[in-house]
Amino acid sequence: MDLIADLGWLRRAPVNFRQRCKHLDSQTGGLDAEADAELIDLSNYALDLNQLERLGKLAAKRSLRDAGGLLTRFKLGLIGSGTLSLIASAIPGSGLRHFVLIDVVEADYGRSLEQAMDPTSRIRSSGLDSVLIAFDYRDLHLTAAASDSHTANEQVESAFAHLKAVAENLRPSLSGPILVQTLVPPVEPLFGSLDAAEASSPYAMVQALNRRIVEWVSESDVVLVDAARFAASVGTVRWLDAVHWHSAKLPIAPQLVPLLADLIARTIGALRGKTRKCLILDLDNTVWGGVIGDDGLDGIAIGQGSAEGEAFLAVQRAALDLRARGIVIAVSSKNDEEVAWRPFSDHPDMLLRKEHISVFQANWQDKASNIKYIAESLNIGTDSLVFLDDNPFERELIRRELPFVAVPELTDDPAQYVTILALAGYFDTISVSPEDRKRAEYYQANAERTSILASSTDLEGYLKSLDMVCTIRPFDSIGRARVAQLINKSNQFNLTTRRYTEAEVASMEGSADKLTMQIRLADKFGDNGMISVVSFDKSASQWSNDLWLMSCRVLGRRVEEAVLAHVAAAAKAEGVQRLIGTYLPTAKNQMVAGLYQRLGFSLVESRADGVTVWELALDNYSAPELPIKIVADQIA
Amino acid sequence: MPGVTIEQLREIVSDVFDDEDVEISEETTAHDVEGWDSLNHIRFMVTVEQRFNVRFTSREVESLQNVGDLLRAINSKSQT
Numbered sequence: 001m002d003l004i005a006d007l008g009w010l011r012r013a014p015v016n017f018r019q020r021c022k023h024l025d026s027q028t029g030g031l032d033a034e035a036d037a038e039l040i041d042l043s044n045y046a047l048d049l050n051q052l053e054r055l056g057k058l059a060a061k062r063s064l065r066d067a068g069g070l071l072t073r074f075k076l077g078l079i080g081s082g083t084l085s086l087i088a089s090a091i092p093g094s095g096l097r098h099f100v101l102i103d104v105v106e107a108d109y110g111r112s113l114e115q116a117m118d119p120t121s122r123i124r125s126s127g128l129d130s131v132l133i134a135f136d137y138r139d140l141h142l143t144a145a146a147s148d149s150h151t152a153n154e155q156v157e158s159a160f161a162h163l164k165a166v167a168e169n170l171r172p173s174l175s176g177p178i179l180v181q182t183l184v185p186p187v188e189p190l191f192g193s194l195d196a197a198e199a200s201s202p203y204a205m206v207q208a209l210n211r212r213i214v215e216w217v218s219e220s221d222v223v224l225v226d227a228a229r230f231a232a233s234v235g236t237v238r239w240l241d242a243v244h245w246h247s248a249k250l251p252i253a254p255q256l257v258p259l260l261a262d263l264i265a266r267t268i269g270a271l272r273g274k275t276r277k278c279l280i281l282d283l284d285n286t287v288w289g290g291v292i293g294d295d296g297l298d299g300i301a302i303g304q305g306s307a308e309g310e311a312f313l314a315v316q317r318a319a320l321d322l323r324a325r326g327i328v329i330a331v332s333s334k335n336d337e338e339v340a341w342r343p344f345s346d347h348p349d350m351l352l353r354k355e356h357i358s359v360f361q362a363n364w365q366d367k368a369s370n371i372k373y374i375a376e377s378l379n380i381g382t383d384s385l386v387f388l389d390d391n392p393f394e395r396e397l398i399r400r401e402l403p404f405v406a407v408p409e410l411t412d413d414p415a416q417y418v419t420i421l422a423l424a425g426y427f428d429t430i431s432v433s434p435e436d437r438k439r440a441e442y443y444q445a446n447a448e449r450t451s452i453l454a455s456s457t458d459l460e461g462y463l464k465s466l467d468m469v470c471t472i473r474p475f476d477s478i479g480r481a482r483v484a485q486l487i488n489k490s491n492q493f494n495l496t497t498r499r500y501t502e503a504e505v506a507s508m509e510g511s512a513d514k515l516t517m518q519i520r521l522a523d524k525f526g527d528n529g530m531i532s533v534v535s536f537d538k539s540a541s542q543w544s545n546d547l548w549l550m551s552c553r554v555l556g557r558r559v560e561e562a563v564l565a566h567v568a569a570a571a572k573a574e575g576v577q578r579l580i581g582t583y584l585p586t587a588k589n590q591m592v593a594g595l596y597q598r599l600g601f602s603l604v605e606s607r608a609d610g611v612t613v614w615e616l617a618l619d620n621y622s623a624p625e626l627p628i629k630i631v632a633d634q635i636a
Numbered sequence: 637m638p639g640v641t642i643e644q645l646r647e648i649v650s651d652v653f654d655d656e657d658v659e660i661s662e663e664t665t666a667h668d669v670e671g672w673d674s675l676n677h678i679r680f681m682v683t684v685e686q687r688f689n690v691r692f693t694s695r696e697v698e699s700l701q702n703v704g705d706l707l708r709a710i711n712s713k714s715q716t
Binding site: 018048049050053054083085086089243244246247248250254255 | 651652654674675678679682683686692693694697698
């Protein structure tokens, strides 16, 4: 098995895959959590083209019903070089792995610019969320060498201009950002190794074009799908299969389509906020070699000096790298707690230390219970977890009991663990904000707060002791990326679940008919960063809530009351009489169904679809006394 | 050595076109099977290549007219 080409982090497809699909297809009925779990489980195998096609049909059928549960919808256009149908048919099945029901609309073959410019074309008129722009160098006049470096540069610029023109013409018809693929560079050398340095070679031109694409991505909201990197890892000669290009204009060998489809699907998952948040590590034979309870401190393999010890060291380093970019690290191990801690405190070669682990579960209970506990104490869903364990029994147990946890398959060689974990792309993200980097610390502090709370019976006194400071500012360019991220990621504490792109957020900045708020919370344990986003639409007599969402990290801290006090004060100052709030129910935001009532609003309308509308008469409102200091900063 | 049989090919056709009762003969062409369009044809050929561990050249792909041609092409390859 090839770790990359065969999606080595996934289980091999079961022999009864087809029967399971049939069985699932025969089940009718509305929203069924069990059916969704089976659908997602079926996607978590390494599937071939036929299997992906079959699963994609089930995904399309599922998509006809209400969105709900963990699955979110996404309508993706595909435009670019050659025959994209094979890729298109593999994407919906792959999307399930990343909790997205992807509906693919393929542009007609060829003439991409004409279709992008024509507002009546299918790709323009399908109400797409996004389009993937996927060109092939063999289709962009980059197959022949240029006569000199100046001409080469012109050819690259013209190819880039073409690609960008397709994108810019499509943009007005999209509700989300554009996705663009890097181009896989040619296999065949012209000058030999000199190609890399000789600007006129096709290889150098494609590389130059890729650099232009990457620049474009880094200075805009365009999202990259780095096909070239995957192709290099798996082998460009396999990827750019000449037989299939000549016979059917397939830009990628059919055998590798499942890999590309997963890369596209995971990027869309990241765009929809499905990036996993926490890595749970087993200990024995996962982060060190051997069994600490049997082998003792000097018997386990960790550190320089042995191949095995170095392999486990690499696992620890990878975990620390993830932590440094904001992924929370937890432990689930079958051990006595005190024994399991010992290497962390006493072994000189351990990189992982006690302070890196946010939740530590070492006991003799089943791991499913431990992992559920980890999710609860971090206040995140099991769909945010990745579980790394060398033991196939534990992996199967978790897949069966907690089907939304990502459980990578591991080989019996620890030297491959890091590669497998990284290739699976669980933590792929489309942007990095400073808050991301600090997230692990927030969760750490949260665990400490929880433990103080456990020993405290006086909640009010506890909240006061936190010395909370809430900073409220209107939307601005500095906070834009994080505001958009929160808008697209928050599911539970979210009254309207309206999703806006970064560009839409930008257009709200400084708008006179809106009250926008980005809210940060700090306390004595640290800065929680931006944790809530709110906006109201203003009219002379009333302000209506458009967005109100908050990170669940700060639940129970009375931030929502501070927010309302701020809005009410601002509205009163402008002579407004009432605030209007709307609750739009989803499968995940039940927790805020009663929020307006709790805040003193009265119900004015309750619709059959569960939508409720609320009103707060500002004459009767007075702000409560809060254990939070509010710093309102009106300068954008 | 008998090599690949028409029944083995039938199973692949059945799998690719999701039709358990499909029947094929040596004379069967793409026109005879519902859903056998150019896209499914690629998927079919790739499945054949993977299942029997053979690889067709561009010329062979173009010259195959029916199931019998395909069967002969596979068997001529897997014997060498």
